Amino acid sequence: MSVAGDRQHDNTTTDLQHEQDYVSMLYSRLDSERATAERRLERALRSHGDTPQESAERDAASSLHSERLAQLGSVEQGLCFGRLDFHDDPEPAYVGRLGLFDSDGDYEPLLLDWRAPAARPFYLATAASPEGVRRRRHIRTLSRRVVGLDDEILDLGAVDDSQADLGLAGEAALLAALERRRTGEMSDIVATIQAEQDDIIRDDLSGVVVVQGGPGTGKTAVALHRAAYLLYTYRRQLASRGVLVVGPNNTFLRYIGQVLPSLGETGVLLSTIGQLFPGIRARGTDSREAAEVKGRTVMVDVLTRVVADRQRVPEERFEVSFDDDVLVLDREVVERARDKARRTRRPHNLARRVFVDAMLDALTERAAVRMEVDLFADVPDIPLAEGEDADAPVLDAGDHVEIRKELAESEAVTGAIDELWPKLTPQRLLRDTYADPDRLLSASAGLLADEDRAVLKRPARSPWAPADVPLLDELAELLGEDDADERAARERREREERAYAEGVLDIMDQDEELLDEDQVRIADVLDAELFAERQERSSQLTAAQRAARDRTWTFGHVIVDEAQELSAMDWRLLMRRCPSRSMTVVGDVAQTGAPGGASSWQDMLGRHVEDRWRLRELTVNYRTPVEIMDIAAEALAEVDPELRVPTSVRETGVRPWRATAGERPLTSIVDEEVAAADGGTVAVLAPASRLGAVRSELDGHGEAVSVLTVGEAKGLEFDGVVVLEPERIVAESPRGWNDLYVAYTRATQRLGVVHSAG
């Protein structure tokens, strides 16, 4: 391992002092930016528009300034982390978390945003290809203090071919970052992004990019930095639609939750698939088998049938009481009404109107005929006048309208029509299907085998599981939402709220004119509330928040992490959220654990984008040291002997240890690992069947130790990892070797393996 260049730790007092002066100047610039943003926000909040347009402008301005303020607040730590010196420019360039300019002078850049094109050489320049860079300097800071400098002179003469070169940039800073103890929360890598990662982060917005890489190659880090880069570079396009980042579970989302805010980006929605149906909390768990069946594409056909089964035609005829009488329609008439509604190809709840109309038309006819018969029942035959037609209807169009209206208002009639074509919600429909064996059979006969059907059955009150969410979403599409009434009510509410706010502001204006200077001004009291309300209203307008509440929201870009775990039905849901197909798909097909997950990207994506996706690969492992990867490689060979582990950047000199269950109490093993981690994080990864027992055994260790299944640990990392009973982990799942590979590669420093006894 080497760096292509001559690295120097040039921490001379003069150098440090020089950089300290510059960094201090940047912080005072940051402070004055903050003061300006605060002033502007205050001004925007105090102003109030007379017209709806002015109010909208005020809301937009206050939201802009609060966002700016939040961004300026988030870059406090590590504001500036790099400096570039060039061969043919005496002025160095400083690189940091956001761009700062010399507003007193001629707007020269004082600090380059890491995402700006001009900052790119900081990540790409190498001795072999220096891009005009003479020296790259990493500036280490603690709060606002400069504590160290790492310099690289990018001199071709210093290229060393004799060592295996991973093309690392800023090796000292990188290794320092990698050696750091883990806190349980992922950090950004903005100061040490490597060239192969940078290339992916800055890839085009359009199309589907698949990032394939072994464990620890920085896929998650790259995905998150790409979100920040895209929002910076394509802000106009993305600000209104937002960016969605999908992760496998809540623990993972918590783990990555701080990265984007630390990069000054808050407009991103982090979510699991299970959270993408507003109003549903998927708290249940499915068996592996049930999750696999629910994830199959054939479920689309099953659900289509579930809906069609609710569009019924009576066995013989349709009968309904109306006006002391019974109206009867032949089966064929109902069938024609159903066909007419189906032919519209609209979703069930929207096509329902067509069915109801056709039924009411037919019933009006019947009722009219009956009335005519009744009208003349007791009347003696009267000779016809000249020109009068014996068959001409007695009731006119107006009478028909009246009858139809009465039919539409009759509960008996609407109830009977409802039975045939009810208004449905996805939740109700899916619940009923799982709970009713006859319905399930009718919907899946010929599509699912008996044993597949059996795993779907469950009582109506069971909680939703994550794999139900794509099915609910599919049903929501098949059903559609007849929300015309709701939409009208919402628009009315919004108009009223605006009128109210404007009214209050007018009153404030008038009152203020009447008050003495030294009296308490009503506006001072009212202001605070109004401003708070306005602020809340404008903050509610962020794309991410609106998106979280709206099932039909479509995002400007979607990033999927641990994407190999997604089922075919998960992909369908995601594709609906991203009609532009601007996506970053991140994962490792060698780590797939989910029964319905991917073993090839083409299998997963081809259905949606054919071959229009581009593969980018990451090859260097930043997490797991060489010693541990030697063991992980054995598990990978069992998955597929052709696969190779990524190359580790680090060696620790500490070899993984092995023990046999029962030799020593688990508690003392774990105590030792906690001590060795020296304040870092420790995890015990257990077979799913042993999790409960191991958790109670290690109860006393509290927060210091995480006891997890491999599935739960996916995407996470810990300084020390103890893997319990690898044999059982392998035996418990058809993808057991993949699971073991994931388990071994969670460690940043130490790995211990406790084998099953006997």
Ligand SMILES: Nc1ncnc2c1ncn2[C@@H]1O[C@H](COP(=O)(O)OP(=O)(O)OP(=O)(O)O)[C@@H](O)[C@H]1O
């Ligand atoms: N350029 C870098 N500079 C500093 N740290 C890095 C860099 N790239 C990756 N890392 C660190 O390496 C570790 C692994 O990264 P990450 O979790 O993104 O890998 P991954 O490919 O998603 O792994 P897995 O597939 O196992 O989930 C993290 O701690 C991350 O911060």
